[in-house]
Structure formats: C-alpha cells, structure tokens
Amino acid sequence: MSLSPLPSPGTKSPRVGLIMGSQSDWETMRHATAVLEALDIAHEVRIVSAHRTPDRLAEYAKSAQGRGLSVIIAGAGGAAHLPGMCAAWTALPVLGVPVESHALKGMDSLLSIVQMPGGIPVGTLAIGKAGATNAALLAASILALSDPDLGGRLAAWRAKQTAAVAQEPVR
Numbered sequence: 001m002s003l004s005p006l007p008s009p010g011t012k013s014p015r016v017g018l019i020m021g022s023q024s025d026w027e028t029m030r031h032a033t034a035v036l037e038a039l040d041i042a043h044e045v046r047i048v049s050a051h052r053t054p055d056r057l058a059e060y061a062k063s064a065q066g067r068g069l070s071v072i073i074a075g076a077g078g079a080a081h082l083p084g085m086c087a088a089w090t091a092l093p094v095l096g097v098p099v100e101s102h103a104l105k106g107m108d109s110l111l112s113i114v115q116m117p118g119g120i121p122v123g124t125l126a127i128g129k130a131g132a133t134n135a136a137l138l139a140a141s142i143l144a145l146s147d148p149d150l151g152g153r154l155a156a157w158r159a160k161q162t163a164a165v166a167q168e169p170v171r
C-alpha cells in the first residue's frame, strides 16, 4: 500500500484518518467527511479492510502517529473488527462507527465494535449516519483541546445548529 505522499507546499497535512472496510461503507462514512470539511479539518480517507487487507491495516495504523494523524475514525459493518484491530496497532484515539448491515441492521456491527475487552479502547458511536456525523464532531472536540481556532469553528457550527431549531413545529 502506498501511504499518503508528503503534502505539497500550502497543503495541510491530515490530522484525522478516516478508514472504512469497504467501498460500500462510503454512503455512511461520507457524513463524517462532510463534517470534517465543514470544520476545515485536514483529513485523509482510505479503504482498509481488517480481513481482506490485513497488511494494509497494520501498515496504516502503525504509521498513523508518525505521519501526523491525531485521531482515527474507523467505520465497518458486520463482524466489524476494523476499529478494534486498528486500536491494537496504535495508541491514537480510535472512534468506531458501526455501519448498518443488511442481515442484522447494524446490531452486529455495533456489538462487535463496542464490546472491546478492557485494555484496548474504541470510542464507539451510534449505528449509521448519526455515528459517522458524531465521530467527526468528537474528533473535532479532541483536536480543539489544543487548537483554539478549531474550537471557535466548532462552537460556531454548534451555534448554527441551535439557531436552526424552530420554536414551534410546522403544522
């Protein structure tokens, strides 16, 4: 696997790595990239399958911190061992997004991500779009601890969301 080339001058190097087990996960995980883009957080997106491309996963996770990433978001469906295996290879915070599966509606994904044995944590979000959205927001909160400018952008994003809630329902 060829990992990210060095960013060209003027390009920000990725701070968030977003990985998913399959192309089919993109429909869910695109909601995470939408938030990262709205908050102007440099990120990279890769397909990394724990069982179909195990060497790619090991290389990705082991090199993540050295390449400047601070948080990894990992989305997977079914026997969703990608976030857990990723967390085993890196000490960076790993946020797991359970992708909704056909057979069990994502309950399989959720349980296989959330039930990490004590010792290797994966911060597990909700199934599907909400989880992908919140994974990106949580990554933003983590990064904002040491980035006041991003903290301001996140506060503005939340204020805009608040302002969009009507006082009364349309009847």
Ligand code: RP5
Binding pocket: 020, 021, 022, 023, 024, 025, 049, 075, 076, 077, 078, 099
């Ligand atoms: C997992 O298997 C992926 O994360 C995906 O959610 C699921 C199905 O993958 P495809 O069969 O669509 O490639 O590895």
